[in-house]
Amino acid sequence: MSLAPSSIAGELALRCTGLHRHLGQGEGRVHVLKGVSFEARRGQVYAIVGPSGCGKSTLLYLLGLLDQPDQGQIEINGKLMSNHDDVARTAARGEHIGFVFQFHFLMLEFTALENVMMPMRKLGRLPQAAMTARAHDLLEAVGLGTKTHRLGTQLSGGEQQRVAVARALANQPAILLADEPTGNLDAKNSGVVFDLLTRLAKEQGQAIVLVTHNAEIAQRCDFTRPMRDGLFI
Amino acid sequence: MSPNLRIAFRFLTAKKRAMFMSLSCTVLGVGLFIVTQATTSGFERFFTKTILGINGAVRIEDKIQDTMRSMAAAGASDSYFAQREGVKYIEGVEEALLIAEAVREFANVRGVSAVVRGNVQITSALKTEDAQIFGIKIEDHVRVSDLAEQITRGKLDDFRDSPSGALLGRVLADRLQLVVGDSFVLTSRGQSRRVHVAAIYETGYREVDKSNIYLQIGEARSLLRRPAGATFLQVSLFDPSRAPQDAAKMEQVLGHGAKPWQEREKTWLAVFRALRVSTMITVSVFTLIASLAMFNTLAMIVLEKTKDIAILRSMGYERRDITQIFLWQAGIVLAIGAMAGALLGAGVTWLVGQVPLPINGIFKTDRFIVTWDPNHYLAAIATAVVMVMVASLIPARRAARLEPGDIVRGTAQ
């Protein structure tokens, strides 16, 4: 993996201001995010913590441009993305953002290797051989070097989660958003995945935003942002 | 292979059985479409060949009265002339030679034959039947018909060389129990003539084979007491499909009614067309089922793969990519289905062509008649592609419209 110049460390990768999001319809309409502002710089690891249901995943979807805020702005690499059209936001997702979902990590009919290659194929910047080599390296890094040709269905939940982390890193995104990336992992593998993420942040200057319930992990991050009831406290 | 095609292949296998259903219907739809077109158009073409071989492509008949001028001369309506479809005619072609010369000037004309026709009674030792005689010059007539190939007994040369020779249809000869060499009597308006069977022909068109007797034109003239002119001119064309245009032009130039074979045989041609269209519709039911099955299968796959769609979208796959992934699935099934269907169609067409099937009535054949026309294959495949693709568009677009945010929250519908 190539090293990014250290000069980019500290640059603003992600900024959101005054995000509001309502979910549900009619009677069941809930004000989930109530004006959230947040910044993430390259080379830093951020933990978002908070009780279940406080809106962590909802915020992460907005930051990952998978969902649209009702109010507020999101900037990716200094570019205002929240009022762009679907095509522009999709392109930004592919190029600048890696996303690890809280549930359902992999496309199960594909092998671990194919899953990791999927974003690279879409971006189309590397030749086939380089894509394969890079996917192998990433799987090796998350401790799955021997299971690259397993189908998603033939991997355990924790293994799937690690493949998902590898896949989110495939295009060397400036921003990595991970919704409980160590949720299904034992202490040892949690450590492996977390170390990988922090190392990348330092070596490649990625901004990493994790949602986690794991206090130990949260503590090891550069910044911890506690959240409650749709707001940072 | 493009990433989308690769994903499409993998998604396909998620619903193997449902996809197989759609595939089988595509194969059947394409295959049977080809077979029915091959047979119906086979019979139609054979019929066309038969009737062109009997009556030629264009028949030039009665002279057209110059209506406008005669009306002006008469100063009022006159009812002296035979009137058909608002045009008045004088029977027959008086200036047969002149008109024939003029017809030969047309680029598309292959041959012209002047024919004198009349009703007669034919009497053999056994019985008497009504029939029609056609006085022809055999050299001319073989150029405008397949008479030479239709001889089943005796020789055409015997007809040519002997003025009292006649060509008898197979059915008529059987009825009167006449064989080559036998003599019989023709009677017309009190005048009789003894002639003999020079040869027996069979066209397969029963109406013709049971009534048409060919005589040399001189014999026919004296029997019918018609020393000059012709009843009609039979014209053959290099390209019979252009007969309507040529006939219209001839009518204009020659001042005689000219009827193309398409108009003459329009009843039968309409029957064939109706048959072709109705089988096409029937067989398209398979293609319709194929498209409905495809619609259903893709809709199921979209439901099952919403999470995958969210993952793909999160990785930078656009709405367009999602549409493509689902259309590719239909495309793959169509490609396989079209190929297998074309092979099935060709195979069954060949088999049907081997089936013994004696038909005698409007043409004569002892086997099922099939045509080999690439257009049938193209039409069959095009029908399947259009129907299946249109049906696939709906689930494919629905998949593309899904919002990744809604999917991951589980509120996508």
Ligand SMILES: Nc1ncnc2c1ncn2[C@@H]1O[C@H](COP(=O)(O)OP(=O)(O)OP(=O)(O)O)[C@@H](O)[C@H]1O
């Ligand atoms: N479709 C919906 N309609 C109404 N409310 C919803 C809908 N989806 C989620 N919510 C509510 O939004 C709130 C935030 O949900 P979110 O998934 O962001 O929580 P979270 O902080 O990620 O929780 P967890 O730690 O359990 O994953 C919850 O209270 C949830 O009940």
Ligand SMILES: [Mg+2]
């Ligand atoms: Mg959550």
